[in-house]
Amino acid sequence: MTPDRTSLAGAPDEREQEAPALPAVRDRDLLPAIEPERRVNDWGRSERIEEIFDRTVVEFFYRYWFRAEIEGIENVPSEGGALLVSNHSGALPPDAAMIAKAIREEHPNPRPLNITVEHFFKGYPLFSMLIPKIGCVAAHPANVQRLLYDEEQLVLVFPEGRKGTEKLYSQRYRLRRFGRGGFVAAAMRARAKLVPVCVVGAEEAAPIFAQSGLMKRLTGLLYFPITPTFPWMGPLGMLGYLPAKFRVRFLEPIDTAELGADPDDDKALVQTISQEVRVRIQENLHEMVGERQSVWLG
Amino acid sequence: MSPVDRPPARRVLVTGLATYWGGRLAQALESFPEVEAIIGVDSREPTRELERTEYVKVGTQHSLIQRIVKAAEIDTVIDTRLTVDSIATSRGDAHENNVIGTLNILAACTGEDSPVRKLVFKSSAHWYGCEQDDPAFFTEEIGRKHPPRTPIERDIVEAEAAVADFAEKRRDVTVTVLRCANVLGPDVDTSHIRMVTLPMVPMILGFDPRYQFAHEDDVVHALEHAAFNDVDGIYNVAADGVLALSEVIGLLGKRPLPVLPPWGTGLAVGPLRRLGFRVPDEMLNQLRFGRGLDNRKFKATGFRYEFTSREAVLKLGEHLRLRPVLSGVKSPYRYEREVEEFLRWSPNVRRERAGADAGLFDPSPPTREAPAGPRSQTELSEPGG
Numbered sequence: 026m027t028p029d030r031t032s033l034a035g036a037p038d039e040r041e042q043e044a045p046a047l048p049a050v051r052d053r054d055l056l057p058a059i060e061p062e063r064r065v066n067d068w069g070r071s072e073r074i075e076e077i078f079d080r081t082v083v084e085f086f087y088r089y090w091f092r093a094e095i096e097g098i099e100n101v102p103s104e105g106g107a108l109l110v111s112n113h114s115g116a117l118p119p120d121a122a123m124i125a126k127a128i129r130e131e132h133p134n135p136r137p138l139n140i141t142v143e144h145f146f147k148g149y150p151l152f153s154m155l156i157p158k159i160g161c162v163a164a165h166p167a168n169v170q171r172l173l174y175d176e177e178q179l180v181l182v183f184p185e186g187r188k189g190t191e192k193l194y195s196q197r198y199r200l201r202r203f204g205r206g207g208f209v210a211a212a213m214r215a216r217a218k219l220v221p222v223c224v225v226g227a228e229e230a231a232p233i234f235a236q237s238g239l240m241k242r243l244t245g246l247l248y249f250p251i252t253p254t255f256p257w258m259g260p261l262g263m264l265g266y267l268p269a270k271f272r273v274r275f276l277e278p279i280d281t282a283e284l285g286a287d288p289d290d291d292k293a294l295v296q297t298i299s300q301e302v303r304v305r306i307q308e309n310l311h312e313m314v315g316e317r318q319s320v321w322l323g
Numbered sequence: 324m325s326p327v328d329r330p331p332a333r334r335v336l337v338t339g340l341a342t343y344w345g346g347r348l349a350q351a352l353e354s355f356p357e358v359e360a361i362i363g364v365d366s367r368e369p370t371r372e373l374e375r376t377e378y379v380k381v382g383t384q385h386s387l388i389q390r391i392v393k394a395a396e397i398d399t400v401i402d403t404r405l406t407v408d409s410i411a412t413s414r415g416d417a418h419e420n421n422v423i424g425t426l427n428i429l430a431a432c433t434g435e436d437s438p439v440r441k442l443v444f445k446s447s448a449h450w451y452g453c454e455q456d457d458p459a460f461f462t463e464e465i466g467r468k469h470p471p472r473t474p475i476e477r478d479i480v481e482a483e484a485a486v487a488d489f490a491e492k493r494r495d496v497t498v499t500v501l502r503c504a505n506v507l508g509p510d511v512d513t514s515h516i517r518m519v520t521l522p523m524v525p526m527i528l529g530f531d532p533r534y535q536f537a538h539e540d541d542v543v544h545a546l547e548h549a550a551f552n553d554v555d556g557i558y559n560v561a562a563d564g565v566l567a568l569s570e571v572i573g574l575l576g577k578r579p580l581p582v583l584p585p586w587g588t589g590l591a592v593g594p595l596r597r598l599g600f601r602v603p604d605e606m607l608n609q610l611r612f613g614r615g616l617d618n619r620k621f622k623a624t625g626f627r628y629e630f631t632s633r634e635a636v637l638k639l640g641e642h643l644r645l646r647p648v649l650s651g652v653k654s655p656y657r658y659e660r661e662v663e664e665f666l667r668w669s670p671n672v673r674r675e676r677a678g679a680d681a682g683l684f685d686p687s688p689p690t691r692e693a694p695a696g697p698r699s700q701t702e703l704s705e706p707g708g
Contacts, residue, residue, distance in 0.1 A: 051462075055619040057563030060633055067565040067615065068459055069533050147612060148455035150529025150585035157533075167458035167465060171617075 053175050069157035070137070078159050079126070082264075086119060087126045091226060091271035094323065095127045100275040103134035106173035106217035107278065109181040110208055111224055112200055112306055113189030115231035116250040117263040120224040124181060125160065127273050139172050139180045143187065145247050166211060173215035181222075182208045184299070191236060191248050197228035198314055200307050206299030210288035212281045213295070219279040221302050223309045226271035229320045270323035272313055276305055334360040334438075335550070336397040338385065338428060339404030340378055343511050344445060346371035347543045348403060352550070362395055364388060365404070374663075383416060385424045389431035392439060399441040401550055402428055405482060407447035407503075409475045409603040410514045421478035422485075429489045432496065441497045443549045444486050448502045448535075448559065448616055450479045453608040459533070460565075460617040463502075463557045473604040499549040504561035504616055505609075507635045508539030509642035514603050520643060521600065523580035524572045525610075527588055532613025535565045538630035538638065548626045558621040564632035565615040574633065575640045583610070 057067065064072045087093050101107065113120060125138040141164035146152040162168050164182065172178045183189055188201040212219045233250040240249035240256070249256075254265025279298065288295050317323060335352060339345035340363030352358050353374050361376040363369060366383045369376075379391060385404075392400070404424060406417040425444075432439040451461045454469050471477040483500060490498035505515050518524060537545075537560055545560045572579050584591050588611070592602040618628075630638065666672055 051617070051619045052623055055622045057618075057631070060564060060631060063564070063566075063570070063633060065567050065570050067533075069531070069565070069567050071567070144456040147457075150527075152529075153611075154529055154531040158531075162459060163456070165456070165458040167460070167462065171460060 051175065056175055065158075068139070068162055070160050071158040074155075074158040075160060079129070083122050083126050086266065087123060087130070087271075090266065090268050091119070091123065091230065092323070093123055093127060093226075093271040093273060095131050095273050095275075097275040097277075098127065098131040100220055100278055101128055101132055101179070102218050102220075102278065103132070103136075104177070106177045106215050107179050107220055108169070108173060108208060108212040108215075108217050109138070109179060109220045109222050109275075110302055110306070111181060111183055111222035112198075112310060113183035113185045114192065114197070114224075114228045115190060115266075116233055116252050116255060117231065118183075118190055118227065119230055119266055120227040121161075121181060121183075123224065123227075123271055124222060124273060128179070136179050139178055141169065141180060141182050143247060149245070166207065169211045170215055173211065173217040180217075182211075184208050184303075187247060191250075192233070193236070194228065194232035194234060197232075198225075198310050200303055200310070203299050203303045206295040209281075209295045209298045209302070213284055213288040214286060216282045216286060219281060219298075219302060221276040221279075221306050221309075223274045223276065223306050223313060224271070225273075225310065225313045225317065226269040226320075229269035230266040230271070232267070269320055270317075272317075272323065274309055274313060276309060333358045333399050333550075334395060334397050335362070335399045335401060336388075336392060336395070337361060337363045337376070338388075338400070338402045338424075339365055340369045340373075340376070341365040341367040342403060343539070344403035344542065344546065345369075346373070347539075348401060348546050348550075349373055349376040351543055351547055352376075355551075360395065362391065362397065364391065374667075383419050383424065385427040385431075388427055389434070392431045392437065393434075396438045398438055399443070399550060400428065400432055400439055401443040401445075401546060403445045403546065404428075405445055405447065405479065407449055407475060407479065408513050409473075409605065410517070410601050411512075414474055417475065418478055421475075422481050425482040425485050429485055433489065433493065439496060441499075441550075441553075442486075442489070443499045443501070443546060444483075445546065446483055446486075446500050446502045447479055448504045448561065448614060449476050449605055450483055450502055451614060451616075452476050453532075453605075453612040453614050455612060457612060457614065460615045461559065462617040463559060463620055472608060475603070475605050497553050497555050499554050500557040501545055501549060501560045501621075502557065502616075503542055503545075504535045504537045504559070504614075506539055506542055507536045507639045509639065511539050514601065514606050516639070517600070518602075518606070519571065519575055519577065519639070521577075523578045524568075524575075525583055525595070525600075525602075526568060526579050526581045527583040527585055527607075527610050528581040529585050530611050531567050531569050532610055533565045533615050534568055534571060534609070534613055534632070535561045535615050536632045536635045537562050538628075538635040541628050541630055541635075544629070545621065545626060548624070552624060554621075554624045556620075558624070559616040559618050560621060561616040561618045562628050562630055562632045562635055563618065566632050566636065568610070568613070571636050574636045575643065 111120060111124060121140045128138055129135045137160055140161045142156060142161045144163050146156045147163055169180055172180050184203040185201040231252060233252055235251040237249040237251060255262035258265055335358055337345050337349050340349060345363060346369055349361055349363050350371060352361050353376060362379060363376050364379045364381045366381060369378050381387060406412055406420050409417060432442055452467055452471060458465060471480050486500055506513060541562060542560060569579060588607055595602055
């Protein structure tokens with residue numbers, strides 16, 4: 026019997042700081058068996074819809090529009106849970122789909138990538154229906170723990186979160202704050218590897234010139250960006266990416282297994298690693314942008 | 324669940340005998356010879372054929388139950404009476420039953436000299452509610468962040484809080500709380516079953532919630548498992564597998580009807596309600612956000628589910644297809660109460676085998692095929708307690 030079972034609403038700041046909703050460690054053997062007849066998994070991911078999406082939109086953007094180039098794919102572990110940490114940008118960010126596609130195309134043992142998204146999407150019509158089908162899960166600590174530790178899958182997080190996608194074109198390739206290092210704590214608890222990922226090109230593909238607070242309130246969206254195509258071309262304008270050249274670099278993984286499984290023991294360690302990951306991504310971004318001859322041709 | 328672990332004799336009180344769960348559980352308990360006495364209470368007459376369960380009629384508030392517990396020296400109370408679906412009864416009755424009833428039952432187990440050593444409380448996964456920022460799989464430790472949104476949820480949260488309080492005070496009593504997912508099966512009647520029985524299944528436009536179910540037999544077995552094993556604490560009871568509602572509709576061979584608007588859904592269900600299709604508030608939240616549960620804690624106590632969520636849906640589909648064929652057809656004769664009572668109690672019936680009466684008799688009503696499931700059958704053949 027947990028003491029907080031009757032407490033109905035936690036203080037908001039308390040909620041964010043601690044991870045109150047973390048399941049106790051359970052037996053992996055007791056996970057539900059996979060039913061081969063099903064084409065939707067327990068997270069709501071649909072093989073069929075993912076495939077359609079992958080073969081059409083994602084394939085087009087990955088191969089022809091962004092002409093993605095991948096470095097260091099061998100840094101993505103072929104087995105066991107791993108947490109991919111990436112920089113984030115764009116109105117409807119194309120980076121997540123490109124990273125997932127890169128693993129599918131280039132990795133010797135392609136595994137599905139679970140992309141963590143804001144809880145907002147679960148409450149917004151249509152997004153709520155489609156987003157889980159193509160492999161997105163809400164960024165709840167319990168979800169990340171189950172995926173990483175129990176199911177030993179690949180999970181992608183954007184520690185910048187909304188701060189990353191909200192930033193304007195003038196602030197491109199400047200990493201925002203990495204929160205409170207929640208992603209490091211999650212990886213430590215699950216004893217999963219941390220793989221920093223750098224994406225160059227997304228900032229130019231979907232530049233945001235301004236944010237409209239009024240329209241955000243009227244539509245109930247997370248934010249309301251003004252881009253070259255949105256809102257002028259309607260909701261589809263969200264997909265109106267410019268053909269910038271994409272480069273994705275997977276960096277050397279950090280093994281959290283040696284750090285201990287209880288991140289609450291050493292909060293300073295969590296912050297240090299979080300900072301280290303951030304600096305490594307930032308330095309590599311600078312290097313990649315510096316080497317780039319042309320935004321469009323790479 | 325070996326017979327050795329069990330205490331020698333048990334005197335069980337089942338509340339909510341007239342509900343589906345109370346009735347099924349009492350029937351199942353009757354087949355265990357180590358259960359010495361079964362007493363069932365409810366405010367309505369029991370609907371199932373019961374052999375040796377004694378029925379006592381009580382008021383909805385269960386205020387006199389303490390006297391029954393003491394007089395019959397009950398050691399195990401199994402509380403199956405909670406109303407978790409607001410179509411079952413009126414709002415006021417549900418509250419009276421869920422909150423006041425729970426308080427009175429707990430009071431009956433509380434006294435200094437109370438003989439009760441075990442309490443099994445059937446609760447519902449509605450305790451967790453359905454919210455936008457829910458985890459994909461609720462574990463028992465995850466509390467709820469938001470206050471309950473619907474009357475039924477409020478009742479369940481309040482009742483469980485009282486049970487937790489009781490467990491805190493009476494540490495010598497084993498308290499098991501079972502939070503059951505949405506139940507499916509041919510014999511239960513829930514708002515969700517009514518919904519998927521419609522020719523086209525209404526959905527909220529732009530939402531495809533995740534649903535996890537439990538088959539009715541599994542829930543009865545879970546109650547039995549909790550009754551015979553010392554499983555202290557809160558457990559989720561939900562079958563393996565979480566299905567998308569569209570998947571459920573497909574498995575049943577129905578069509579989705581996304582007519583409920585994503586905004587102002589509450590207003591839009593008004594006309595539907597007038598048409599006779601009752602959409603309870605707690606169901607609306609589930610139609611929007613869905614819910615998944617982590618069922619590993621209960622499995623770790625040795626319980627095994629017979630059906631997965633998908634199999635439970637398929638089973639229901641089978642039943643729905645058979646229903647028009649079977650309606651109006653009297654099921655073949657299997658059981659007549661008077662004959663059975665004569666065979667059992669009449670002094671003129673000669674008994675050759677001592678103690679055979681526990682095994683001779685099929686306690687299930689005529690419509691059911693297997694009386695108590697394969698699990699309890701094997702236990703019957705074992706030497707027993």
